[in-house]
Amino acid sequence: MPSPAVIEQFPHAHAARSELLLEGVSLECIRNDAVLFSGVSFALAPGEILHVSGPNGSGKTSLLRILCGLGLPERGEVRWRGAEIRSVFVDFVSRVQYVGHSDGISLDLTCAENLEFACALAAADPGRPLGEALDEAGLGHCSSVSARRLSAGQRRRLALARLLLIPADCWLLDEPFTALDPDGHALVNGFVRRHAAGGGTAVISSHEPVEAGGVPIRELVL
């Protein structure tokens, strides 16, 4: 199998370990007795974005689940600020936001109720008013609409609105552009740009390029 390659190297890569936020160290994933990927390593300093791409079935979702601690790698480890994530799990999950394949939205709750629940689960108080986050995600008029009545793209926007509401250092986004219109793409790119400019880091799996103007983006091809 082809070994994954980190194409773009950045000078930050040599930054002291304590400055690194998220690291993957020779990660290997096995699914159904087949090696999906092995030897995947990367290190992300504040302000850096990792874009994961690769054909369907190459393990992008598995990699993201491993990075957020939902999945276990066969080999290797994920480090948060230099420590293995399971040894600092509570600290880790309170600084990370994961938006997975399924949006994590309860269809029988309204948009506002879904976000309120996300805040109740999160460590920090919401960084800003709930309505503002909905406005910015383009759902300002849907605040009291049941999520069941939203389109797939709108549900995606609601899931992404969590990112605006809950402060986190690291975003793990699995196919964030799915079902989004061109305006939604620009929106996500804008979120990511602002997040990186504020010293955050993100791992984004997507078939489409991430255009976060000026922010260093590393490419990882599985």
Next chain:
Amino acid sequence: MSASARSGFGGVLRRDLLLGARQRSELANPIIFYVIVIALLVLAVGADAAVLDRLAPPVIWIAALLASTLSLDQVFHQDFADGSLEQLLLSHHPLAVLVAAKIAAHWLLYGVPMMLTALLVTGMLRLPDSALATLLATLLLGTPVFSLIGAVLAALTVGLRGSGLLLPLLILPLYVPLLIFSVGAVEDAARGLPVAGELYLIASVLALSICVMPIAAAAALRARLS
């Protein structure tokens, strides 16, 4: 419980109760099933007072066990399907506390209505009035155990194909001790015998379940989702 864990518990409890209130048909189904099972039995046995007297305590309890397994699938299934479960696992609150909140919500939504229905249907079964208080006590202590043990198995089978039938098969044998002592207590009460021993025993099962089951269910969820 720390303030943070309390807020996580409260958040999950509030949300699950809200969701339950919006899915009323799901709530009604086990209750209707419960009433139908008892009505079928009464129709089949006929109005033979002696037989009904003998059957009332076991039937009330067996029907409650069967009806409660119908609702267990609800504990985690929906959250698994829509991805909310992943968000629970990645919350910084202890997962066992969040799971305990889900179990509490399940008991309030399904256990409490079933308990009240059981009291109503005793009229059909000619249960002596002297046994009513004991029946209520066994159900009050027993129905939370349904939710607690059920949550562990629901967590173990969440996302499995065919978990609909697997769940009752796995769980019904685990209810046997509860069934024996509860029915024994109600029968003793109907005969005017003391029932404190049985009630203490059921209460101890409940206390043990409260301590152990949320932790076990949390571990099962982590295993299922990894």
